[in-house]
Amino acid sequence: MPTDGSARPLWESLHGTVQGVNKARNQDHYEVEGLGTAGAPLIMAVADGHGSAVHARSHLGSRFAVDLFVQEARLFASLAQPRGEGRPPSLAWLMRYAEYAFPRQLVSAWREKVxxxxxxxxxxGDPPTPEEEKLLLYGSTFVGAVLTPRVFAAWQLGDGELTVVGDGGQVSVPLAPKEADLGDETESLCTPKAWLRVRTHWAPVTAPSRAPRLVALSTDGLSKSFASDKGFRQFMTGLDERLSTEGTECVRAALPEWLAKASQHSGDDTTLVAAWHTGDEPARQPVETVEPVEAVEPAAPVDMEDLRDPYRSEQ
Structure with a gap:
């Protein structure tokens, strides 16, 4: 994980992945970088390739999803920071960018890469193949998050979980769909107009004490290993408690065994990336107060010109 010598970490990360039993290859992919500081924002992503014969190249699709998410997330994090002597864009502008521009740019980049x-x-000499059939081969879900001293934003398409343990210990899954997917069906990057199906979590960090204690991203191989949602939440509560009492290094050492057991129960590839809040960056800039927006599903059209210039004056 990259380090930023100018500031101590605000977050410590842990991560791991286990191939599912009887799986030919691990279709999951993940990445984590940064410290959560202004100079080194924390970026996390997991993706789960669908893996069936119809999605024969989904192990590539999940890797592309993670790599491209990290690129877009770096851009988003840079927009959230002051430039020289100027002020950063408003939180209202950043929220619109997160809800509309970010999903469209990510999906477009993924399709181009595929x-x-x-x-x-x-x-x-291969016979012509329709574009949608090509995309289908690479089908993948993704969950990604960006954490800076100013804002916490996350995006999800398809199954998997974003789990947040708040400053008071409460556990939430803010990007859970309103209705559970049936069987193995899930939304995907290969779905037509997939950017309209991306769910967004938006939570400005209005005070150091209001930052989450734990943010975790996982593929559905982890949640499916439990008999109920309650069991999954209890696991996340236990993860938070062990980080509090034993520290990050001890939990890192135990994580491979936990994921292996989960994979045995679910039979699926199992991946977890988590970040534990360790402290506050000195001399943080005050931010505007904006209420969090949970699981936004963009449907209304937006003028993309308004999102290209973060310093454009608002009417």
């Missing part, structure tokens, strides 16, 4: 990979790997 189609480019198809073209490079196809043999001369």
């Amino acid at each position: 189609l480019g990979n198809w073209e490079r790997s196809s043999a001369p």
Whole structure:
């Protein structure tokens, strides 16, 4: 994980992945970087390739999803910070960017990456293949988050979980869909107009004490290993408690065994990336108070010109 010598970490991370029993390969992919400081924002992402014969290249699709999310997240984090002597964009502008521009840019980049990979790997003389069939081969879900001293934002498409343990110890899954998916069905990056199906969590950090204690991203192999949602939440509560009492290093050492047991129960690839809040960055800038927006599902059109210039004056 990169370090920022100019400031101590605000977050410590732990992560791991286990291939599912009888699986030919691990379809999950993940990445984590940064410290949560202004100079090194914390970025986390997990993606789960669908893995069936219809999605024969989904192990690539999940890797592309994570790599491209990290790129877009770096851009988003840079927009949230002051530039030189100027003020950063307003939280209202950043929220619109997160809800509308970010999902569209990520999905567009993923589709371009997938189609480019198809073209490079196809043999001369292969029969023409419709674009949607090409995308289907790479189908994947994703969950990603960005944490800076100013804002906590996250995005999700398809199954998996974003779990947040608040400053008071309360456990929530703010990006859980309103209705559970049926069986193995899930939304995907290969779905037409997938950016409209991306769910967004938006939570400005209005005070140091209001930052979450724990933020965790996991693929559905973890949640499916429990008999109920209650069991999954109890696991996350236990993770928070052990981080509090034993520290990050002890939990890191135990994590592979926990994931292996979960994978045995679910039979699926199992991945967890988590960040534990360790402290507050000195001399943080005051921020505007904006109420958190939970699980936003953008449907209304938005003028993309308004999102290209963060310093454009608002009417």
